[in-house]
Amino acid sequence: xxxxxxxxxxxVILFSIGxxxxxxxxxxxxxxxxxxxxxxxxxxxxxxxxHYYGDLSGQLFAFFIIAVAASEIAVGLGLLVLWYKKTGxxxxxxxxMMKG
Amino acid sequence: xxxxxxxxxxxxxxxxxxxxxxAQSSKNIFTGIFTxxxxxxxxxxxxxxxxxxxxxxxVNVEMMDWISAGNLSISFGFVVDQVxxxxxxxxxxxxxxxxxxSIGYMEHDESFNRFFSxxxxxxxxxxxxxxxxxxxxxxxxxxxxxxxxWLLIGFWYKKTSASWAANEAFIMNRIADLGxxxxxxxxxxxxxxxxxxxxxxxxxxxxxxxxxxxxxxxFIGAMGKSAQFPLHTWLADAMEGPTPVSALIHAATMxxxxxxLIVRAGEIYTLIPNVGMxxxxxxxxxxxxxxxxxxxxxxxxRIIAYSTLSQLGYMFVAAGLGAYWIALFHxxxxxxxxxxxxxxxxxxxxxMNNELDxxxxxxxxxxxxxxxxxxxxxxxxxxxxxxxxxxxxxxxxLEVAFNDGSYILWAALFVGAGLxxxxxxxxxxxxxxxxxxxxxxxxxxxxAKPFVIYALTPLAxxxxxxxxxxxxxxxxxxxLLADYKFTLDHSVVINLIFATSAIALSGIIFAVYKYIRxxxxxxxxxxxxxxxxxxxxxxxxxYEVCIIKPFATLSRFAWLNIDNKxxxxxxxxIAKTICSSGEKAREMQSGNLSSMLRWMVVGIIVLLVLAIxxxxxx
Numbered sequence: 252x253x254x255x256x257x258x259x260x261x262x263v264i265l266f267s268i269g270x271x272x273x274x275x276x277x278x279x280x281x282x283x284x285x286x287x288x289x290x291x292x293x294x295x296x297x298x299x300x301x302h303y304y305g306d307l308s309g310q311l312f313a314f315f316i317i318a319v320a321a322s323e324i325a326v327g328l329g330l331l332v333l334w335y336k337k338t339g340x341x342x343x344x345x346x347x348m349m350k351g
Numbered sequence: 352x353x354x355x356x357x358x359x360x361x362x363x364x365x366x367x368x369x370x371x372x373x374a375q376s377s378k379n380i381f382t383g384i385f386t387x388x389x390x391x392x393x394x395x396x397x398x399x400x401x402x403x404x405x406x407x408x409x410v411n412v413e414m415m416d417w418i419s420a421g422n423l424s425i426s427f428g429f430v431v432d433q434v435x436x437x438x439x440x441x442x443x444x445x446x447x448x449x450x451x452x453s454i455g456y457m458e459h460d461e462s463f464n465r466f467f468s469x470x471x472x473x474x475x476x477x478x479x480x481x482x483x484x485x486x487x488x489x490x491x492x493x494x495x496x497x498x499x500x501w502l503l504i505g506f507w508y509k510k511t512s513a514s515w516a517a518n519e520a521f522i523m524n525r526i527a528d529l530g531x532x533x534x535x536x537x538x539x540x541x542x543x544x545x546x547x548x549x550x551x552x553x554x555x556x557x558x559x560x561x562x563x564x565x566x567x568x569x570f571i572g573a574m575g576k577s578a579q580f581p582l583h584t585w586l587a588d589a590m591e592g593p594t595p596v597s598a599l600i601h602a603a604t605m606x607x608x609x610x611x612l613i614v615r616a617g618e619i620y621t622l623i624p625n626v627g628m629x630x631x632x633x634x635x636x637x638x639x640x641x642x643x644x645x646x647x648x649x650x651x652x653r654i655i656a657y658s659t660l661s662q663l664g665y666m667f668v669a670a671g672l673g674a675y676w677i678a679l680f681h682x683x684x685x686x687x688x689x690x691x692x693x694x695x696x697x698x699x700x701x702x703m704n705n706e707l708d709x710x711x712x713x714x715x716x717x718x719x720x721x722x723x724x725x726x727x728x729x730x731x732x733x734x735x736x737x738x739x740x741x742x743x744x745x746x747x748x749l750e751v752a753f754n755d756g757s758y759i760l761w762a763a764l765f766v767g768a769g770l771x772x773x774x775x776x777x778x779x780x781x782x783x784x785x786x787x788x789x790x791x792x793x794x795x796x797x798x799a800k801p802f803v804i805y806a807l808t809p810l811a812x813x814x815x816x817x818x819x820x821x822x823x824x825x826x827x828x829x830x831l832l833a834d835y836k837f838t839l840d841h842s843v844v845i846n847l848i849f850a851t852s853a854i855a856l857s858g859i860i861f862a863v864y865k866y867i868r869x870x871x872x873x874x875x876x877x878x879x880x881x882x883x884x885x886x887x888x889x890x891x892x893x894y895e896v897c898i899i900k901p902f903a904t905l906s907r908f909a910w911l912n913i914d915n916k917x918x919x920x921x922x923x924x925i926a927k928t929i930c931s932s933g934e935k936a937r938e939m940q941s942g943n944l945s946s947m948l949r950w951m952v953v954g955i956i957v958l959l960v961l962a963i964x965x966x967x968x969x
Contacts, residue, residue: 274949347942 258299265292279331279341283324290320352403352410356431359396359439360478362389363446367471370464378463380454386467387450390474394443401436406830409433411484418487425545430484433831434679437824438481438611441683442604444813445690446474448806449599452694455803456595456701466506466593473499477604481611485545486535489612493531493576496605497524503600504592516588523585527575531612534568537561551618559622566619566626569612577609577663580637584891586660590652594697597652602659602693603686610663613670614679614832620670621833627671628757634667635752635763640888642770646777647884651696651707654778658733659689661767665748668760674751674835676828680821681744688732688741688814694807695726699782702796703789709778714787718796721804723783725811730779732814734772734855742852743818749851754839768851772858780866 265288272285294313301309335341366386373382400410410431418425431439450470457466476499480492498521505517539545541561542553554562573579578586589601600606613620613630620627641660648654662685669678702719703712716723732739735746745768752761789796798804837844865871875881886892939950 270952274945274952277945343945344943346944 255299255303258295262292262296262299265289265295268292277343279334279343279346282343283327283331287320287324290316352400352408352431353412355396355399355403356410356412356429356482359393359400359443360429360475360482362393362396363471363474363478365389367468367475370468370471373464374462374468376464378458378461382464382467383450383454383457386471387447387454390443390447390450390471393474393478394440394447397436397439397443400431401440404431404433404436405827422543423539425485425487427488428484428546429482429488430547431482433828434611434615435481437679437683437828439478441686442474442477442481444809445599445603445686446470446477448810449595449690449694451806452598452697452803453593453595455800455806456697457593460593462506466503469499469502469506470595470599473503473600473605477608480608484547486538486547486550487545489615490528490531490535493572493608494528496600496608497521497528497576500524500589500600500605503596504589506592506596510591513591516585516591520585520589523582524575527572527582530568530570530575531572534565534572537565537568541565547615554619554622562619563623563626566616566623569616569619570626570630573609573612574633575609576612577606577667578660579609579633579663579667580640581890583637583641583660584887584894587653587656587887590650590656594652594693594700597656598690598693598697601656602689606659606663607666607682607686610666610670610678610682613667614675614682617670617673617675617833621673624673627673629671631668631671631752631755631757631760634664634671635760635767636664637661638664638668638767639763639770640664642767642774644884644887645774646770647881649708649710651699651709651712651778651782652693653707654709654774655689655692655696658692658771658774659685661771662689662733665745665764665767668764669748669751672751672755672757672760672835673833674748675832676825677744677747677751677835679828679832680824681748683824684732684740684744684814684817687810687817688729688739691807691810691814692726692729692733694810695722695729698722698799698803699726701799702794704794706789706792706794709781711788711792712782713785713789714783715789715796716783719783719798722798723779725804725807726783727779728811728814730775731859733775734859735768735851736772736855736859737852738815738818740814740817743821746848746851747821750837750839750844750847751835753843753847754837765851765854769854769858772855773862776859776862777866780862781870785866785869 269285269287269289269292272281272288276282276285294316297309297313297316301307301313331341334346338345363386366389370382370386373379404410412429414427414429416424417427450467453466453470457463460466473496476492476495478492480489480496483489483492501517501521504520505514507513508517535545538550541557542550544550554565575582586601586606590597592601620630638661641657641664645654645657645661648657662681666678666681666685669675669681698719699712699715699722700707702715702722706712728739732741735741749761749764749768752758752764839847883889939946941947
């Protein structure tokens with residue numbers, strides 16, 4: 252039997268993986284992946300809790316997040332392609348133009 | 352009459368401010384003449400007021416509100432009554448002479464204009480002091496004269512000794528001023544007003560203990576300003592200032608402010624005869640104590656300074672015993688002959704290229720006859736020989752002491768009179784007669800300019816005739832001041848007068864006789880008492896060892912250990928912590944996205960932890 256706890260544990264595990272990815276990865280593409288994992292771990296949590304309480308608003312919110320994530324990725328990837336064309340690298344450490 | 356009051360009060364201020372405009376520029380004879388003229392105008396106004404004031408016409412004006420907070424309401428009020436008008440005339444007269452004299456005396460000084468600015472500022476402060484109709488205004492004037500005295504003693508501030516003496520005078524006066532301030536607080540606390548008339552009207556209702564404390568505290572203030580023992584050391588050192596300053600401030604006016612205070616607060620002191628007796632005893636002690644130091648000193652100005660101290664002692668005897676008008680009378684006559692003596696000494700100093708040791712002078716009579724005559728008149732007046740001014744006032748003080756039955760005081764004053772006569776003529780003999788010792792040092796004496804001598808003649812004239820105004824002075828001042836009842840027989844009085852005159856005369860004759868024949872042998876310089884007197888009873892040394900040195904050690908300790916190691920260190924530590932933490936935190940802003948993301952995660956975790964564990968009480 253799969254209970255709410257299982258879903259929440261999965262969500263936490265995914266969130267931790269995402270967080271470690273955000274902190275450790277230097278590749279911009281990988282950073283986007285990590286952000287996606289973070290967002291979707293939250294989605295799992297939302298949907299599970301919403302199902303548990305029988306309240307649809309949580310699932311609604313998950314859809315909303317998917318939409319936001321998709322548009323964010325669209326813009327982000329566009330910028331990333333441009334940046335790659337300009338510098339030939341997508342390493343985070345090379346992104347330091349604003350350093351004082 | 353109000354306009355005369357304002358003219359008398361503010362003319363010196365205007366002079367001072369105008370002279371101050373030129374303070375930084377080179378010598379300008381205009382400042383000297385301008386300030387002198389304004390002081391003279393002030394003098395004329397004072398004279399007009401003197402003729403106007405009588406029992407029914409006391410001028411009392413309230414210029415404006417000054418402090419009004421809660422129940423405290425004090426205004427800038429001025430009063431011209433019998434006592435203050437006498438002081439005004441004395442102060443402005445001596446000031447006029449000193450101003451004119453200073454034009455000659457300071458003519459080669461580069462800070463000529465600054466000098467006149469200070470001098471007029473002093474006169475203004477002194478006028479505030481004597482004209483105020485409340486204790487707080489008096490205190491403002493009191494501090495003002497203290498400040499001007501500091502500025503003028505340290506006028507040649509490049510000389511270390513002058514600035515040291517200025518500081519000494521100022522600090523000693525601060526100590527005494529604290530006492531005075533306490534007295535004023537006590538008055539306000541118990542009576543709720545500082546106006547003279549209100550205070551004197553309601554002082555009788557107070558507990559005698561409180562009145563005593565008020566009297567004692569006010570007298571502490573007077574002791575500082577009038578340089579009474581044990582706060583007397585500053586006066587002799589104050590002679591570092593220019594001589595006109597010594598004449599005006601440290602002989603005629605400021606140092607007598609203490610006596611003025613006692614006379615003004617006479618209605619308080621009549622209630623507490625014990626404190627009055629203490630004042631009189633201290634005065635008699637100082638009269639002899641200071642005169643004895645003057646006997647052996649070799650510094651021209653210091654001798655006169657000790658003489659001033661001694662005469663102040665006489666005034667305090669009269670004031671302490673309740674003979675206020677006599678104290679005021681001696682104050683006035685003393686102002687005339689003592690400033691004359693000082694100004695004459697200034698001429699001698701100039702002639703001697705600022706040499707002050709009277710043993711290095713001698714035989715100046717030929718070169719400086721007018722000065723010699725003027726100083727001679729002043730000395731005879733000081734010694735108290737009939738018919739000069741000093742005779743009348745000093746003799747009255749001795750009579751008061753005798754009348755009071757305090758024969759010890761009388762004896763002290765009697766001895767003091769003899770000593771006074773002796774040291775005055777020792778000075779005259781050593782400076783103007785005898786061998787011309789100064790020729791050994793290659794000094795060619797020259798007389799001062801004629802206008803300087805002419806400026807001194809009014810003082811000389813008054814030193815001769817002022818005594819004859821005794822009766823009108825008595826009638827005038829006792830309209831306000833308490834009368835003093837003499838109960839002595841006429842024959843006793845005559846005998847007293849003869850005795851005093853005799854001792855004064857014998858002092859003079861002894862001095863003249865001794866110094867015509869070459870003075871004392873060198874041997875007495877080895878006597879223990881000579882050394883004791885020459886070192887001023889070792890009191891300055893005692894102060895240095897017992898007060899100045901421990902205080903300096905304490906201050907050094909406080910500076911090095913408490914201030915540097917605790918106060919400064921803790922303040923520095925706060926600054927350093929903030930600075931270094933900022934320095935460290937700056938590294939967060941590396942511009943690297945990855946590390947910023949890490950910090951963001953840290954921040955989120957911290958916020959989460961806070962959200963879980965910290966619940967604000969709602």
